[in-house]
Amino acid sequence: MLRIDSLTKRYKTGDKALNGVSFDVPAGQVVGLIGPSGAGKSTLIRCINRLVEPNAGRVLLNDSDITRLGRHDLRRARRRMGMIFQEYALVERLSVMENVLSGRLGYVPFWRSFLRRFPQSDVDKAFTLLARVGLSDHADKRASALSGGQRQRVGIARALEQDPELLLVDEPTASLDPKTARQIMRLICEVCRERNLPAIISLHDVLLAKMFVDRIIGLRAGEIVFDGAPSKLDAATLTEIYGEEDWTQMHDEADETAAHAAKAHDLEPSREERMAGLA
Amino acid sequence: MSTALAQGRPWRRPPLIRNPWLRWALYLGALAYLVAALNSIDVNWERVSEGLAQGWHFAQGFFVPDFLTRSRDIWRGMAESLTMTVTSTVVGCLISIPIALGAARNIAPLPVYVVCRGIIAVSRAFQEIIIAILFVAMFGFGPFAGFLTLSFATIGFLAKLLAEDIEDINAVQAEAIRATGANWWQVINYGIQPQVMPRLVGLSLYRLDINFRESAVIGIVGAGGVGATLNTAMQRYDYSTAGAILIMIIVIVLVAEYASSHLRKWVQ
Numbered sequence: 001m002l003r004i005d006s007l008t009k010r011y012k013t014g015d016k017a018l019n020g021v022s023f024d025v026p027a028g029q030v031v032g033l034i035g036p037s038g039a040g041k042s043t044l045i046r047c048i049n050r051l052v053e054p055n056a057g058r059v060l061l062n063d064s065d066i067t068r069l070g071r072h073d074l075r076r077a078r079r080r081m082g083m084i085f086q087e088y089a090l091v092e093r094l095s096v097m098e099n100v101l102s103g104r105l106g107y108v109p110f111w112r113s114f115l116r117r118f119p120q121s122d123v124d125k126a127f128t129l130l131a132r133v134g135l136s137d138h139a140d141k142r143a144s145a146l147s148g149g150q151r152q153r154v155g156i157a158r159a160l161e162q163d164p165e166l167l168l169v170d171e172p173t174a175s176l177d178p179k180t181a182r183q184i185m186r187l188i189c190e191v192c193r194e195r196n197l198p199a200i201i202s203l204h205d206v207l208l209a210k211m212f213v214d215r216i217i218g219l220r221a222g223e224i225v226f227d228g229a230p231s232k233l234d235a236a237t238l239t240e241i242y243g244e245e246d247w248t249q250m251h252d253e254a255d256e257t258a259a260h261a262a263k264a265h266d267l268e269p270s271r272e273e274r275m276a277g278l279a
Numbered sequence: 280m281s282t283a284l285a286q287g288r289p290w291r292r293p294p295l296i297r298n299p300w301l302r303w304a305l306y307l308g309a310l311a312y313l314v315a316a317l318n319s320i321d322v323n324w325e326r327v328s329e330g331l332a333q334g335w336h337f338a339q340g341f342f343v344p345d346f347l348t349r350s351r352d353i354w355r356g357m358a359e360s361l362t363m364t365v366t367s368t369v370v371g372c373l374i375s376i377p378i379a380l381g382a383a384r385n386i387a388p389l390p391v392y393v394v395c396r397g398i399i400a401v402s403r404a405f406q407e408i409i410i411a412i413l414f415v416a417m418f419g420f421g422p423f424a425g426f427l428t429l430s431f432a433t434i435g436f437l438a439k440l441l442a443e444d445i446e447d448i449n450a451v452q453a454e455a456i457r458a459t460g461a462n463w464w465q466v467i468n469y470g471i472q473p474q475v476m477p478r479l480v481g482l483s484l485y486r487l488d489i490n491f492r493e494s495a496v497i498g499i500v501g502a503g504g505v506g507a508t509l510n511t512a513m514q515r516y517d518y519s520t521a522g523a524i525l526i527m528i529i530v531i532v533l534v535a536e537y538a539s540s541h542l543r544k545w546v547q
Binding site: 048051073075076077078079080081083087089090091092093094100102105106107110113114155158162168210265 | 307450451452454455456457458459460462465466468469470473474476477
């Protein structure tokens with residue numbers, strides 16, 4: 001299905017983000033990508049659809065080499081790869097429906113997308129997806145009017161609207177509270193199973209990765225240091241990936257800090273409130 | 280222990296310029312220059328007292344505005360100014376948008392960027408009056424020269440500020456659109472346009488405002504509009520008519536200001 005072959009990326013600053021990374025993903029497998037910040041998780045995901053250009057190596061999607069495609073063919077390849085982003089990356093000022101339909105941009109000519117006259121089949125699909133992610137009533141709201149969890153659901157719908165053969169998911173839960181994070185991860189994994197869709201999901205939360213994915217790849221300094229079933233991930237391998245730490249205590253603490261963060265997020269004052277009393 | 284040690288330790292905000300000699304030299308130098316500069320302005324008090332009387336005469340005219348005697352000239356001038364303002368703002372904005380796209384480093388290739396930045400620099404380098412004099416010389420007296428002047432000035436203003444807004448967009452949103460396989464035009468339409476639209480509308484309305492005020496100024500050098508009427512009135516020492524025109528300009532600017540701030544709020 002997807003084959004990554006000795007992929008290497010060196011940034012202009014001289015930092016080597018990826019160093020000969022190779023692995024295969026069979027159809028329908030959900031792969032979790034873990035590793036410390038700067039290990040190259042984001043870079044790896046972006047090299048697959050060439051939002052970041054790799055320096056060497058190959059990316060084979062159904063036997064076509066993505067790294068050798070010209071601009072036009074690259075766009076055709078990108079539309080087969082749905083991407084879900086950290087912090088949602090929705091176009092905030094467009095409506096939910098426009099955001100979902102933007103998943104069809106690679107399929108429709110410019111005049112159609114400019115006039116928002118998408119083929120009826122695309123619109124049908126978008127409504128079905130919105131129902132699937134539980135946002136049927138929000139189609140005409142602005143994306144910025146939704147909560148974090150709802151926005152990420154729109155992000156998922158946008159990616160699925162592309163009819164992808166592969167999902168690339170970059171830290172989907174980075175700014176969500178623990179409960180919403182679990183719901184989002186569950187949703188992503190469910191849709192992958194429904195459609196037998198392979199996915200690569202980078203995660204900073206090891207517990208979340210262990211809970212949901214079929215296979216975990218651990219990156220450190222641009223190299224794969226672990227590749228196996230989530231059950232094989234023990235304290236020793238975590239030390240190998242992240243460095244020395246008391247991994248047995250991780251469980252409760254991670255949840256607690258996340259819960260605190262979530263609470264703080266809910267109570268965040270609005271812009272008006274922040275400036276109230278000044279004038 | 281460490282808290283006890285920290286007791287009594289003074290703290291001051293570090294000065295901007297560390298070296299005290301350099302700091303004081305700069306302060307004193309600036310002060311000396313200011314005093315010298317003020318001394319170099321010589322004021323002819325006799326002329327001032329004469330001028331004050333004339334100014335008072337003018338102010339009196341202003342307080343007794345005469346809208347009627349020359350009402351036809353005033354209305355014609357106003358209509359001309361408003362036409363110049365609206366047409367030049369629309370044309371200027373339409374031309375600015377592609378130039379702004381070209382002048383945003385994050386979406387334009389380098390050669391296009393250099394050309395578009397060049398156009399903006401030329402447009403911004405010259406003040407409206409200078410351009411108006413040039414266009415009046417080229418196309419003769421009248422509102423057409425004014426229309427060209429204001430359109431040209433609008434390009435420099437709007438394209439520069441819009442290009443800067445495009446450079447400041449949230450790149451992640453545009454990246455997400457790129458990741459769907461969208462082409463360049465679609466990325467602009469979906470990933471960038473929604474983000475800069477409020478600013479574009481706000482700047483266009485602001486420019487409409489500026490263009491109206493400028494239309495009164497460039498009329499003085501012959502580029503038509505109410506400025507020409509105002510100039511004629513002043514030359515005739517007809518301060519009541521001049522006062523009437525000034526009051527109308529103030530009212531229109533106020534209305535435009537109020538309307539545009541409402542519109543901007545509504546757009547956002």
